[in-house]
Amino acid sequence: MMNLLQTIPVLCLGAILAVLSPKACAAFNVQKVASLTKAQASSDLPVVKSAGLSPDMDVPWSKAVRIVDPFEGEFLGVFDRNSLGGYLYREGSTQVLSLWTPSSIRVLVTLNSGQAMSSFYTAGRVYPRPDFIRFVTTKKVDKLLLKVGEKVFKLDGSTGAFPVSQELATALKNAPDKNLNIRLILEGGQTVDSEIGKETVKAWRSIY
Structure with missing residues (x-):
């Protein structure tokens, strides 16, 4: 029970950061797309x-x-x-x-x-x-x-x-x-x- 209570604040904090830091999430998505694009290009x-x-x-x-x-x-x-x-x-x-x-x-x-x-x-x-x-x-x-x-x-x-x-x-x-x-x-x-x-x-x- 104690482990569950400790996990809940962490999850809430992650959700808050995601809302407050859209640029960080956007940067992550851009990097992911760039990696996929490069991999696709190499196969061609x-x-x-x-x-x-x-x-x-x-x-x-x-x-x-x-x-x-x-x-x-x-x-x-x-x-x-x-x-x-x-x-x-x-x-x-x-x-x-x-x-x-x-x-x-x-x-x-x-x-x-x-x-x-x-x-x-x-x-x-x-x-x-x-x-x-x-x-x-x-x-x-x-x-x-x-x-x-x-x-x-x-x-x-x-x-x-x-x-x-x-x-x-x-x-x-x-x-x-x-x-x-x-x-x-x-x-x-x-x-x-x-x-x-x-x-x-x-x-x-x-x-x-």
Whole structure:
């Protein structure tokens, strides 16, 4: 009986606060609706079945996607690609691939090279061969520097993955609609300067 008597004032107080504080209740409802809307929007996004980065991958670039990876589970992300040195598959060109997720940034740097060959000889016969054979070499990224507004974020990672802090996530979400400069420091000290396109920057708002 005593527990019941103690509970009644609490319930009455909650009812009074609800009447006196409609703004608090309204804010709660807005947050709830926003969460439901975001969840519904994520279910409508294109689905990518792997979070892995590779030179010849075919994904929606610079758009928010829903990644369903058999090893890592399901999460949101944005893929970005930038080619340095001219045409994407030109000999000597460098390609910077990245995947931006709420928890991490993954980066892969590839170098395109090739060799001209018109034929090859085996078993006593000469066979025709494509005029140009393309080779792709990947480079390990040790450090990632991003300049968002006037602030430079310096990230250390392993195997090309860099954790995203709450401060960085907020900065990426509020980044201006323009290309964003990044600097990659490769294993061995080589530096590669690249850009993240403004369409990718806009897509960050859907995941951060």
